[in-house]
Amino acid sequence: xxxxxxxxxxxxxxLLGRGLGRVAEATGSGPIQRFQPDDAARVDxxxxxxxxxxxxxxWTIGHTIIGRGEVSGRLLVHEMVHxxxxxxxxxxxxxxxxxxVRRRSYRANRYEVEARTIAERTPPAPS
Numbered sequence: 392x393x394x395x396x397x398x399x400x401x402x403x404x405x406l407l408g409r410g411l412g413r414v415a416e417a418t419g420s421g422p423i424q425r426f427q428p429d430d431a432a433r434v435d436x437x438x439x440x441x442x443x444x445x446x447x448x449x450w451t452i453g454h455t456i457i458g459r460g461e462v463s464g465r466l467l468v469h470e471m472v473h474x475x476x477x478x479x480x481x482x483x484x485x486x487x488x489x490x491x492v493r494r495r496s497y498r499a500n501r502y503e504v505e506a507r508t509i510a511e512r513t514p515p516a517p518s
Contacts, residue, residue, distance in 0.1 A: 400481035401453070408435070408455030415440040415457055426467075434474055436462050452484075453477065465510040472506035 412435050416423050420440035427433040435455045442457055443450050448466055449458040451473040456462055462470065477483040483502070490500045497503060 397481040401477065404453035404477055404481075404484055405455070406453070408451070408453030408457075411442060411452055412437045412455040412457060415442045420457075428471070432474070432478065434471070436467075438462055451477075465513060468513045469506045469510035472509050473502065476502055476505070 412423055415437045418441070420442070421438040424436045424438075425433055426436050432454055436458065437455070438458045438461055440457045440459065443459040447459065449456055449462055449470050451457075451470045454474055454477075456467070456470045456474075458466070458470075473483075476487075480486065487500065487502050490502060491497055494500055
């Protein structure tokens with residue numbers, strides 16, 4: 392993959408994610424929040440959205456996280472892993488879908504296993 396096609400793929404993910412985030416915000420979800428940890432790119436977060444598929448807590452598209460409820464703690468860590476997976480592989484989206492079909496399971500998807508493992512190992516934030 393050339394640097395140009397990789398850049399286009401990332402931009403497409405971001406365009407789709409930001410577009411869905413705006414749709415979610417405009418149709419009754421919480422406002423778009425900006426989040427930028429020290430070691431990562433800026434992420435938009437939309438909470439309390441009807442756009443999240445059933446049985447999912449959140450959905451990450453590009454640099455946008457759309458949550459069914461509040462996106463914080465280990466769920467935020469889990470979704471940030473997906474952001475980093477996209478940053479490492481611009482074809483993460485299609486590969487993720489192929490992996491889910493190949494494994495016949497969301498839980499067995501290697502990208503989900505990695506995100507779950509990292510989130511479970513992350514200590515809870517102090518209250």
